[in-house]
Amino acid sequence: MSENKEEEDPRINGIKTKIRVVPDFPKKGIMFQDITTVLLDPKAFKDTIDLFVERYRDKNISVVAGIEARGFLFGPPIALAIGAKFVPLRKPKKLPGETIFEEYELEYGSDRLEMHVGAVETGDRALVVDDLIATGGTLCAAINLLERVGAEVVECACVIELPELKGRQKLKGKPLCMLVEYR
């Protein structure tokens, strides 16, 4: 299995320099990783998508699942480029049709991730995409949803990882591909 960080690709540094860190958002002590500044740089944004597309185009991925809302910024371009369907995983009550849900822990309380029934089928090979992995709680909920309907989660893909939060260990043994670490 190839390494799951694209260490040597020269495009990575260009992407990293475009990520803006916003201190104390959404609350004091958090150094928020703002990817909107990557989206403002057409080359950096294109490089981000290309890196993932190059990795996944020959892996027979049939579904790209993106986590609301920043996963919607990266997931659809990847899906389109590799010929996969795109499935949005959303906060409660946003999806109009029949849904299944999975709960996950927040710092205080819990939330739910929903997916449309019928969007993903048994035998689908899935990629889960989000902008960032922190504790891994949301990604774990996403993996659970996909596995419950019989899909195989091939990998999780994030632009940024916060390795100190050990989210990688919450992925039910699924590999993680990320481009940039923030310590």
Next chain:
Amino acid sequence: MFAAENGLKGDPRLEAISAAIRVVPNFPKKGIMFQDITTLLLDHKAFKHTIDIFVDRYKDMQISVVAGVEARGFMFGPSIALAIGAKFVPLRKPGKLPGKVISESYELEYGHDRLEMHVDAVQSRERVIIIDDLVATGGTLSAAISLMESEGAEVVECACVIGLPEVKGQHKLKGKPLYVLVEPSGLDDFC
């Protein structure tokens, strides 16, 4: 204006796009025939046609910014931006964007909401298109246009996959052109 009236009459891609959109009755409340684009995203060919039509239209218009309205505008906007070499700017609900923002309020059926944009996202005189999945009253798009104009940018056009009957015949929104691919599916089935 609708794509079929503007150079794409009889284009089979429009029919494929329309057929891929699912109608969900009585969501989010009774009487609304909700136009669900998630089924379009499941149809790779039809999703690609959607993006290709917008890209073909905008690629030679010197567009430097594609702005997408949260959250369904995020599903279409970035792919268009990437293909035409433009920046993508997310327009979000209050409190989501981490940096300094400007905001504009708009009317809902009951009450109002706000749309926010980062202050450094768009420069004066940039040429912008604004994307959302659907236009109904045009309230959200009007707020988006105001945000752009307050930064001195020029909104070239607003573009949506679906346009509700309220906008048919309307070529402009707040003085800006409106481009729509398809009409809502399934309204005739509602009795």
